[in-house]
Amino acid sequence: MxxxxxxxxxxxxxxxxxxxxxxxxxxxxxxxxxxxxxxxxxxxxxxxxxxxxxxxxxxxxxxxxxxxxxxxxxxxxxxxxxxxxxxxxxxxxxxxxxxxxxxxxxxxxxxxxxxxxxxxxxxxxxxxxxxxxxxxxxxxxxxDASRATQLLTDRQLEVFLTAIDGGYYDVPREATLTDVASALEISKSTCSDVLHRAEGAIAHWFTAEYVGRREQ
Known part of the structure; x- marks a missing residue:
């Protein structure tokens, strides 16, 4: 499209x-x-x-x-x-x-x-x-919609959506990293690592897909 x-x-x-x-x-x-x-x-x-x-x-x-x-x-x-x-x-x-x-x-x-x-x-x-x-x-x-949907692994998507649903990205923040980890029953360090990778993948995709195009 x-x-x-x-x-x-x-x-x-x-x-x-x-x-x-x-x-x-x-x-x-x-x-x-x-x-x-x-x-x-x-x-x-x-x-x-x-x-x-x-x-x-x-x-x-x-x-x-x-x-x-x-x-x-x-x-x-x-x-x-x-x-x-x-x-x-x-x-x-x-x-x-x-x-x-x-x-x-x-x-x-x-x-x-x-x-x-x-x-x-x-x-x-x-x-x-x-x-x-x-x-x-x-x-x-x-x-390329398919590229956007394939950015994250199933685990990354699960953690990222849990963070969004919990209010981790709201301003002011409604949930801490500890809250997100607790909801997923994983350690805080694991939650942080998976979430960081998901955020990185999304940020790189957004930069290439939109910011780079605006500069053309």
């Missing part, structure tokens, strides 16, 4: 294109989206030295049905916007590719990351092209 990152060029006639290009030094962080057949509702956050002109600019756009300021703090504002033009997210709906949030909009472009099937990713590309929406594929990686 591929994981992809796309940079999509927002059509010129959409409010978010005009506003993000007019205020090109501002990043709009979209935390949630509710797409519909003839409207889209989104919650987004922006940070600017004076957000009031930006809010006024959004509210003046013809395709913005409703703007609601949810809260402000210092230079950050969170708002909910309902737009009458769903053309930007329509290709996602048509391809059946789940939209992941949060994502960012900056200077007329939106960055999307998604994990879906190869067929749906291909269908998304076709839908974007049919809609006349330009895009660039930053990367496509294959996620």
């Amino acid at each position: 591929p994981r992809a990152k796309l940079t999509v060029r927002i059509p010129d006639d959409l409010w978010i294109h005009d506003v993000s290009t007019s205020h090109s030094d501002v990043t709009f962080r979209v935390s949630s989206v509710l797409p519909g057949p003839d409207a889209v509702i989104g919650v987004l956050e922006l940070t600017a030295s004076n957000p009031v002109p930006i809010l006024a600019d959004i509210d003046s756009r013809d395709d913005v049905r409703e703007l609601e300021l949810l809260w402000t703090h210092d230079e950050t504002a969170m708002l909910q916007v309902e737009t009458a033009d769903p053309s930007l997210v329509a290709p996602m709906r048509q391809a059946g590719a789940p939209m992941e949030t949060p994502f960012e909009v900056e200077d007329g472009a939106v960055t999307w990351e998604l994990t879906t099937s190869a067929d749906r990713l291909s269908a998304l590309g076709e839908s974007l092209e049919e809609s006349g929406i330009g895009y660039d594929i930053e990367y496509v990686h294959s996620t």
